[in-house]
Amino acid sequence: xxxxxxxxxxxxxxxxxxxxxxxxxxxxxxxxxxxxxxxxxxxxxxxxxxxxxxxxxxxxxxxxxxxxxxxxxxxxxxxxxxxxxxxxxxxxxxxxxxxxxxxxxxxxxxxxxxxxxxxxxxxxxxxxxxxxxxxxxxxxxxxxxxxxxxxxxxx
Numbered sequence: 001x002x003x004x005x006x007x008x009x010x011x012x013x014x015x016x017x018x019x020x021x022x023x024x025x026x027x028x029x030x031x032x033x034x035x036x037x038x039x040x041x042x043x044x045x046x047x048x049x050x051x052x053x054x055x056x057x058x059x060x061x062x063x064x065x066x067x068x069x070x071x072x073x074x075x076x077x078x079x080x081x082x083x084x085x086x087x088x089x090x091x092x093x094x095x096x097x098x099x100x101x102x103x104x105x106x107x108x109x110x111x112x113x114x115x116x117x118x119x120x121x122x123x124x125x126x127x128x129x130x131x132x133x134x135x136x137x138x139x140x141x142x143x144x145x146x147x148x149x150x151x152x153x154x155x
Contacts, residue, residue: 002153009146011051017149018055025135026060026083026117036089036116038131040123043139048147049121052137053090056119060088068092068121074105079117086115093122099129 008014025037039056041049050068057066062077073096077088089110096102107129110116123130132154140148 003150005148005150007142007146007148008048009143011048011145014048014051014147014149015055015058018052019059021151022056022059022117026086035114035133036111036118038111038134039117039119040130040134040136041119041121041139042123042136044141047139047141048149049139052139052149053119053121056117057088057090060117062088066090068094073101086117087113089116089118091118091120093120093125096125099126102126103129 006017008017025039041052043049053068054066057077060077060083061080063080064077066075066077068090073092075090077090079086079088091102093102110118111131120126120130123136134154136152136154138150138152140150142148
């Protein structure tokens with residue numbers, strides 16, 4: 001498992017780190033072509049998970065506001081530009097009662113498609129259906145605006 005750690009000192013820095021990160025992930029995804037790239041965001045409420053996802057979406061030229069789909073559970077965003085034909089799926093599992101709810105949304109089909117990038121907030125609530133092959137990103141609040149972010153590639 002490859003691991004690296006950074007500290008960001010503002011929401012803007014967290015979003016910039018996300019943009020840098022996702023470009024590398026998608027470059028790897030194009031080479032692999034063996035299913036969706038899954039990114040699981042672990043951390044307490046307010047630790048930077050949604051801010052990070054917004055940075056991912058901005059880097060991928062997603063149109064419109066990207067916020068946590070807490071009540072919808074999942075949002076799908078078609079990508080444009082150099083990533084046209086791909087999709088960003090954003091899952092927020094905070095309010096689910098069982099992993100079956102995610103499965104009912106087409107989880108397996110979404111993960112099987114190499115044209116998808118899947119970001120999951122609160123993955124601990126669906127741990128039993130998470131594949132081993134994924135990238136875990138852990139967020140920790142270290143000061144009012146500072147976040148420690150640890151990237152763990154589980155391939």
